[in-house]
Amino acid sequence: MIREKKRSHAFTLVELLVVIAIIGVLIGLLLPAVQAAREAARRMSCSNNMKQFGLAMHNYHSAYQQLPRQCGGSDSASATTSNIQRLSVHVGLLPFFEQQAVWEKISNPYDDGTNTFQAMGPAPWVTLYEPWRTQIPGLLCPSDVAPLGAGGTGNTNYGYSVGDSTWNSNNAVDAAGAPLNTGQHRGFFQHRTTTKFRDILDGLSNTIAMGEIGRSRGARELIGDAFYVTGNAAAQEVVRNSPKQEGWLEVIEPARPQFYDPGVLLCVDSSGAKDRSRGNVWGDGLGLFTQVCTVFPPNAPSFQREGGVATGKGGIFTMGSRHQGGCHVVMGDGSVRFVTDSIESGDLSIGFVGTTAPGAPPAGSASPYGLWGALGTRGGKEPRSIDEL
Template identity: 45%
Template sequence: MTVRNHVESRNRLAFTLVELLVVIAIIGVLVGLLLPAVQAAREAARRMSCSNNFKQIGLGVHNYHSTYNKLPGYRTGTNDGQSWPPGFTQNSNIFNLSPLVGILPFIEQQAIWEQISNPSIQNSDGTTRSTTDPWPAMGPTVDGNDQYVPWVTEVLTYRCPSDPGVGAPAYGRTNYAACLGDSYGQPNGEYVWWSTTDRLADQSWIVNSRAGDRGMFFARKQTAFRDCLDGLANTVMYGEITTDLGDNDKRTRAAVHQISGASALEHNPLSCRAGLDAERPQFWGSLATFTNWAGASRLRRGAQWSSSFDINGGFHTVLPPNSEICMDAGAGDWGGVMTARGNYTASSRHQGGVHVLMGDGAVKFVTDSIEAGNSSAGNVTPTANNGGRQSPYGLWGALGTRANKETPDMSNF
């Protein structure tokens, strides 16, 4: 081999600058093509994990029912009979526990349940209370209480992996809420929660409640599977909700307003829509006639898994999933906050819809485009005067009622 041929052979072992640029360009194109697929695969995994969480909750509810022959209660617990204000008592939970508390022993969370069901002296900041003044069995009030360890403990089964919400002002977040049916202005929770008065003995309240509380869960009364006359497979029991990220999202922050007459929220589910940002309809815009309680954690969606304030632990099958949430209460109106004068729908961080847990334990994915009837049709709140009326909210509303003789077409799923 000549010297010239040897040199040429040795030079061929290196890449030229053009070849390197071509290879880099090809790698860039491949990354650009594959990255969305990787992200989609990750979201698919998170969505499956969320569905599995729902299945665990469904098993917990069914095991609870097998044990007690009834569903876990919504707005149940203890009440010390203290007078106003109820938010500061440490001696009871003021009938404000969510069904997620009752099923803890049935989803392998026995340790937290033992802490709740027995008196304790441990605080979340590491300090301790006096042994003569311990936290009561079943815990103190949920609202605004960040010292009681169980209430600030995050239960992974109650969180959707696709939801990034963490930290203050919320604590003990949840992405799963009880179905309260298609009626949000009627008496779900309107009871004297700060006294020993038992509204379950009030016959007028009972009449209205039977007509207006149409979901699988409602305040102060534990339903059972036998109450679900439409069939467990046809009735939503739990739904997904997003938690607040502090970004004024219409799904996680409730616009609060107080409008009387035909424009009131209970007569018009769309009455808060004027407060949306015209350029970014996913967010609230100018709240000229609305009051946004920026500092109130109780008005942030999914802020406390142990609470059954409707904004934290309930949802209505009125507006389609991922619509805005709204509350009909004036600034400083504790009564409006704690009662059911709010319209809260299901929501999620998944693309295009939400998971729901049916009464039979099946997990379905409901799209945002589900048929939801006419949301602007006058007075649609079921009361004692029109109990048993067909849901005006189409398939979505029919899925939320437990005993309204509406059998939805499940082929739409």
């Protein structure tokens, strides 16, 4: 009796190639889904960070019946003995978003064994002072991949809204230290001025208090860098007079509209310092570092007037993020909303309200920058609502 041998079955080369191809297709389909899920998680984490700031602002106001100042603190001629009124709102809010330990170091005299600093510290760029070097995780957006530590100071991805007219809203003060050009101080926060909830005449739920800031990767991106124009005050006013043309269309690289043209001078270029980009000093209240405004929509260019970050005489400080298509904002009532790049922003060829720009609306006018500008003003009396988003 002849027994028939059983032959073991094996994959042919064709079958193996088919299986490999199927696996490759599945991986190709799976990876984008995984990446999208990870970004959704990062975006949710960023939103939660901003909710904490909204809650912190309300708790601060409940405790002190006012909001912390943007560019507040003590005053002195020396940056090593005083913070020269340059502290950001972040500093005042520290104990209200679970950073009591950092606040205790700042609010008391601090001795690191080599240097002694008075309460509230030196100027925010003095890196000998440990608190200014401290990187607080909650001040960073998980989606922002820019490197940390440029200039030796702690970074942030979150800034405070100063409205739609920020041309002279920084260090322009009179002999008594009071801000000049008050008609241009139209935002939820005002430079070196105390703001209260009662001042938000357009309603807390319809006024932006905070927004995201993109940080620089050194790639000349609109998101993380700011440009300036050399020359006298008249040269700077070209951008103020025609924001869209001179502050946007003239500075971008036509083939890559999310990048500055190679011929455009950035703030970091002016001194070679590594801390001259958006969000690079969380303790500093000047526009480049912790301010946002509602002139250009999210992820458009930013402009630092006169190039000198130390002088800080206003500019255009645009919100931005590395989330796809827009950025988060915190409204005055503490709610967090996502605003897209395509938000209606009116006529960007018109100069800032309250300035001497040709054709600029007088102080107290409704914002010319559409829904976006209206959401940035605290008392413009524009009939616009966040529900229009």
